[in-house]
Amino acid sequence: MSPSEPGERQSLAALEPLAARVCPWATDRAAPEVDEDPDGPVRAMPVILRIERQEPPTPTALLEAAAAAALALCTDERSAPGGEWYDAVAAWCGAGRIRKLARRARTAHWRAVQDVPGVTVSELVRALVPGPVDEVPHEVRRLQIGGTDLPDDAPARVDDGRPVIWLNPRVEQSTGKAAAQVGHASMILATVVAWTGSDPADVAAPAVRTASEADWDTWCAALDDPEKAWARYGVAPVRDAGFTEVAPGTVTCIGQVAAGG
Template identity: 50%
Template sequence: MSDVAGGAGAHGAPDGVGAERTPDGSGVAAAGAGPDGVGAAPGVAGSAGADVLAPLAARYAAWHGLPAHAVADVRDEDPDDVRAMPVVLRLERDPVPSRTPLLEAAAAAAVAVCLDPRAEPGGEWHEALAAWVSGRIRKVARRARGAHWRAVQDLPGVTIAVPGPDGVARAVGRDGTAGSDGMAGSDAVAEVRALLPCRVSELPKTVSRLQISGSDLPADAPGPPPAGVPVLWLNPDVEMTVGKAAAQVGHATMLLASVLDAEQRATWARDGFRCAVRTPSPERWAAMLPDDPATAWRKRGVISVRDAGFTEIAPGTITVLAEAP
């Protein structure tokens, strides 16, 4: 389980609805290039899901000001009200997806759920997302294949596929876009479905039966990131399984979306929330780390993900730097 609160004083989320099985839980996002610019001060303004992500922007600076031990302090949480977003990685035995496209699909899927029109106030997803985002934005990555993968397509969420060598992310679902079974087809490099967050204790059996451990893939060599898309730089000094990294890049795209203005978010949504995930050299990472993460967005267009350290890594570790194009 990966956890980022995004600010000081984060508490367990208030009561809200969890994920429910629906006939059509698919999401839609178009393929294309990344956003055309950035520069907005932290804050959220009127677009699909903007109200849902507002707490992240509001808490961001305070979260980075906490001492490391404080980011892992959950004594104020009600254990029965812990919520998480399930992130389901499609890991077939053959073909096995490459690590980087899978992480890019996970990053796009997480933010796509939050900026889906159904996340707007009054929408069918709003209450569940608002309850989750108002607390710690935990994500739990699970792996699925075959019939189990097809089964999660019936749960509310968004599936992102990164197909072919072009690396373009696009949404697929049960609406006929990618076939009646929700599969992207033989050209798909990687597929991930991010589901509507719910209380961990209320996970549907379709999800709870999926394995969490053992989700790892070997490193690959994706080459330079394409121009014009956000780049999510993974900390090269920290070893993370693909499941842990998938949660971290999902945090990164959510935080990035929370500080974009309405036009930038809309452009990114039309482009399918395309992004690039890369691992820099330790020397480049050290040079990229901002002296003050709280002001790095205004000065450099960089957002930092600081993990609570519940799994795999130490509390307070910066796991991802999200760099706007």
């Protein structure tokens, strides 16, 4: 099974390896065999967070922009077959892990990174075309990875019907780490939506909130059977590889197709 409309198939073709991993019940494509060659290139999507010194964004605004930007790049026409980004995005999605690396930028450095191929959302986050981590351009390499933490805010209740990415209420994550995780979640959510026959545009701008412990426990208890968890609650998880901050296999966040679902 694959996205029902020809245009959707084209726009999401680079995500087919991801679909085979996150919703195998919804696709007839086998998950690709991944050669985790320790000497091979490590591919990642750079995610540039605009955190100005004088007027920093709220973490909610930044994370929502990060989720939207990662997905926007993957569904951009340039990431479709024949597009200039297709090979890079497809190679990254087929690498076994959808690694992202968040970096902080401000003022002139933020302006400079706009010239690097990618997609900017809300003038807060720019997702760049993925590639080997040791081949990033100078404009990206000079940006700091740390210093992304922002003070908590109090976001409003999510409107019913809006897709949500729920952060794990029991795991501490830096803002930069969370930005990478919600970017994973938006891609996974759109992939499952598309491969189960709905319009991925419906989840293009998800809200980001921290889950209640009760809801989190309910969803996590259902994840042993991902197909049933999707059918009952409309949820799909992000399980971290454990390279930074959290233990391998930790569910860092859960995408849900609609608030109140």
